[in-house]
Amino acid sequence: MTATLGACILPVFRSSVWFPTDVRADLLDVKEFPVDIAVIGVGHVGLVTAACLAELGHTVVGLDDDAAKIETLHAGGVPFHEPDLLQLVEKVTASGLLRFTTDLADAIADAEIVFVCVGTPPLPGGGPDLRFVERVAVEVAALADHELVLVEKSTVPANTGQRLTQVIAREQTARGTDLTNVHIASNPEFLREGAAVYDTLNPDRIVYGTSSDFARDALRRVYAPLVERTGAPVVETDVNTAELIKHASNAFLATKISFINAVANVCDIVGADVEVVAQGMGMDERIGPKFLQAGLGFGGSCFPKDVDAFLHLSRNVGYDFRLLEEVARINAGQRDVVLSKLRDELWHLTGKTITILGAAFKPGTDDLREAPALHLARALLEEGATVHVYDPVALPGVRRALPDVVTFDDPLQAAAGAHAAVVATDWPEVVKLDLAGLVAALDYPILVDGRNCLDPEAARAAGLRYHGIGRGHLQA
Template sequence: MKVAVIGVGHVGLVTAAALAEWGHDVVGMDDDAEKIKTLEAGEVPFHEPGLLELIERNVDAGRLVFTSEAREAIADQEVIFVCVGTPSLPGGGPNLSYVERVGRMVAADATDDVVLVEKSTVPANTGQRLGQIITHEQQRHGQRVQISVASNPEFLREGTAVEDTLHPDRVVYGVSDDLALERLRGVYAHVVEQDGCPVVETDVPTAELIKHASNGFLATRISFMNQVARICERVGADVDVVAEGMGHDARIGPHFLRAGIGYGGSCFPKDVDAFIHLARHVGEDFGILEHVREVNGSMLDLVVTKLRTELWHLDQKVVTILGAAFKPGTDDLREAPAMHLARRLMAEGATVRMYDPVALDGVARELPEVERFDDVRAALTDAHAAVVATEWDEVTALTAADFRELLDYPIVIDGRNVYEPASMRDAGLHYHGIGR
């Protein structure tokens, strides 16, 4: 099929490459001309394992091209995916102006019947509003082609986005008519036949809601376990063992039960805010999610309190944060707990060092005053304390002896519970996990 992907950020670029891998002819479009030049030069503007190779293979095969010209991307397509940003507004709702802009462009430039698919995460009933805008624009431009609006939420995880997209655990799409249903079945025919993954075919608002409900529920599991962790610290229990015991229950399962310093990234914080905002807009009190958000924010308070308890105060103390990206396998710093923690510590007079194998360029842009290290041992040398923020392999490979040898004060705050408490304490370290 002939497919365009508008917006080639994390979601759009992986989506475009996967669609080409499945045999479709794909145009990836972005109005950031520098980003397009980077892609045409054979480079990827962010870190995602396996993505460069996937792009190169399909560019070489002639199935994937890039452009910064909207009209060139939109004309003659059968399906167009909207993968633009939906950043949070001050009130918590998403900024949908980029989505609206794509709708207007498609209404003006489509030359054949086409399905416009929301891949960006948007609130329920966005498709209805998008359809109204398209109808208005078509009347203004005298367009007569059929433009069907559909929703096809993404469920990829940064760091494993290529695998998640090529081999999804489910495909969800909501459609408004037979044209959209036929073409989305065609888009996913290869992967459904190859992997036999479940397909959920529904209406547009239901598909839109599935994405927000999924991320809201996963965030709830994380904050639930972090609240349990705080109770564990007060009663002398180990949250990791509690999670293990819970996870053996088939009704609960083991995933997203790890306590730590909280979730971050481009999805969970924004999507929780947007879901709360949507609930308020339709007259519902989503108090559960509001508390999820509060608990997540409080986990950094817990880390700072542990540091103050050990160091007395933070003024002129050197604290090494191990990991900057919000999770391993990505260089994404959006809402990364490590970055929020660095700001908190510097505000109290600390000198902050940060180790990360791939995200230091972003750290330099956002927090130039942070001392940056691509060598984990150098980052620890003579620091007064270390905080584990991201479970990079280079971090989890450190031993108790390494910390004891390198740190000036033997203080380790394990924000991801990656080390065994007894061995750390037996080595003479002042070790603090989360809920352990």
């Protein structure tokens, strides 16, 4: 099936949600297996996707135009920290199911499905930069000499599939090639950094939107072994809806985080405990306890970018989504909450030394994109403070991003001589920190727990002036 170029309309298929038992006869009895797959981009999403699809038994080629990444993979390493990923990559490359290349023609030579996992960084106006997605589509269309499915795995706004259909049609018309051999699909990922391998192999749902029966059937073949193994429900829909499911999911989770942070700020004023408030809220099955952890706010490659991108999309289609504007504003303001607590204790920050415990935006990853710790460090530097940073895995990135901070691979060494410490990432190494040792290391025994991950009573018993987020009943 092809799109109407002028209107740029993708075919719409009836949406459905089903479980393995609903379609066991036509889905799980897969005769055309394994599927030949190419994954374009071997960053956090692409490499995990490639390794996990190979683990399911498919034949996968991973491609990246960053030769250093491919050299690292050929040498038996991985280019970033992600639990269990190195062992999985070693296993599936040794089995011959996964290999890597920098040559696109080689990668897609036999591919039935091409997953696009390239970056979509934010533009100054808030929308995502989709030029890398477009470039992949153009290059694949130029090289495709057989029927294949081009799948958006990168997080993209709704209507991206329509644009890709338009771009491919124009390119292939210009080249005089087959207008029907590239099918567009959207298959958003819902993995968490720090648990990406587990989430991919144990999904709570599988979502894909397709533009043709050919694309739908191909993705059914890809996920048949995972559905059989896990019993995960599957949402089959059109491309626009699948794209929007991803953005709406991340925006809602970000909203929960900003909501509880706003509640935490009220708790500090009235003398309540946000941890107990969140616990009481979470017992309501309509709300649930997840993502009700007050703190420094969200960071990473997904939530900040996806909230901004959803806002940008809404403005472009004429809808004023002010709720998301407030979500982003509250999140940015959480760093000021910590700065205010530090000023309350230290009067001013010029000439003070502040230790930041944890730099990555969450435990289990070395990802520093939009990490609250880095925003806090920059603000402290601007106020004339000396900043010490500890993190168990992310220090190389910290040194590249902030050469003016002093980095340490031991938390107590980072605290030595500092006037206050701030917990920015709840790494196990931080949660289990020797509090008496922290008191001995600090010049002033001041601690701001930006993740509410330490026991306030234990901290006070050790001699610390403890400040949490939204724990007004424990005002120091």
